Each structure stands twice: as C-alpha cells, then as structure tokens.
Amino acid sequence: MKKVNRICIAVFFVFVATSGFTIHGWQCSKAFGNDDKTPFIQKSRPTSSLMRIINSHTSKILEAIIVGDFNTVIKKSNEVAKAGNAIMRMFFPDGKKVDQWFDEVGKDPDDPEAVKSMKEDFEKYSKAVIEASENIAKVAKNKDIAETYESFEAMLKKVCFACHEVSRAK
Ligand code: HEC
Secondary structure, three states, rough: OOHHHHHHHHHHHHHHHHHHHHHHHHHHHOOOOOOOOOOOOOOOHHHHHHHHHHHHHHHHHHHHHHHHHHHHHHHHHHHHHHHHHHHHHOOOOOOOOOOHHHHHHHOOOHHHHHHHHHHHHHHHHHHHHHHHHHHHHHOOOOOOOHHHHHHHHHHHHHHHHHHHHOOOOO
C-alpha cells in the first residue's frame, strides 16, 4: 500500500473516531441532563455545609461496609453521630432567624408556629440520626456485612430520607 494511502486511511479513522466522540459526547450530555435549564447549584450556607459533611461520612460508611472494613464503619458512624449533635444548633441558631432553607420548603420564617413545629421534627430526627449511627457502629462490631448494611439502610430510610421529606424543598 502506498504511504499516502495509508495516511489517508489514518486520517479517515481519526475523523470517524473524533466525530463519533463529538456526536456521542453531545448525546451523553443530553442523557445526563446537562442541558437542564436549572442546573444543580451547590448552596453555601452553614446548614447545607453541615449536611455535606454528614453526607460525606455516610458515603464512606457504605464504601467501608462493602469492602468489610469495619473499623472505618465504626469511625465514620461516630463522625455522623458527632455531626448529628450539631444539627439543632445549625438549623435553629439561638436568637437568630432560621436560615433560607426554611423559605425553600415553602414555610414562613416569621410564623412562630411553623418554626416551632419544624423544630419539634428536627429534635426527633436529630436524635434519631445519632441513635441510628451509634447503632451502625454497634452492629459493625459483629463484623457481618449484610447485617451492618441493613443497619445502614435503616438510617438512610428512617432518618435521612424521613427528615428530608418534611424539611427539604421538593
Ligand atoms: C433533622 C433533619 C435532617 C436529617 C436527620 C438529615 N438531613 Fe440532610 N438535609 C436536611 C435539610 C433541611 C437540608 C437542606 C439544607 C439547606 O438547603 O440548607 C438537607 C440537605 C442535605 C443534603 C444536600 C446538601 C447540599 O449540598 O445542599 C445532603 C447531601 C443531605 N442532606 C444528606 C443527609 C444524610 C446522608 C443524612 C443522614 C445521615 C441526612 N441528610 C439527615 C435535613 C436533614
């Protein structure tokens, strides 16, 4: 085969590969919702920062359960419990108005009844997150992956998602 022909074929393949990538890349970004009109924007306020800390420990618990690293499960569960202790202080700071998260659920921060009722839910769920994470640490001592995972899932469903159901914008 002549050299110039080989170059032509090579150029053709590069063209096919790059255009394939471009078209596919474009479709992928559609499939992943990158063309969404309202992209997910990370909020930067104390309440969402605390939640991101809790979330990061929670993800690490799951990773550690899957690989059977029970020491890390216990350590990270204790971190969730510690962060859980800060929930009331962060979401209902003494002498200050509730932060923007409260308006975003469609509630009025100037309505004392609405604040009081949410505060009661938060007392219940922040206690529950501490109990649930302490329970994960306790169950992890048996070094049983399936059983530890069940205690983890119970926290997600009964505490994280349950509290989000009443306190987060849909
Ligand atoms: C007491 C109620 C409550 C509990 C319990 C709770 N959350 Fe949240 N979470 C919230 C509220 C309210 C927000 C919205 C905060 C804001 O927008 O400022 C939130 C927001 C979040 C966010 C989004 C943070 C961001 O970037 O805006 C994540 C992630 C999250 N929570 C994870 C978790 C996980 C994981 C757990 C359980 C281990 C959990 N939450 C338990 C009330 C709770």
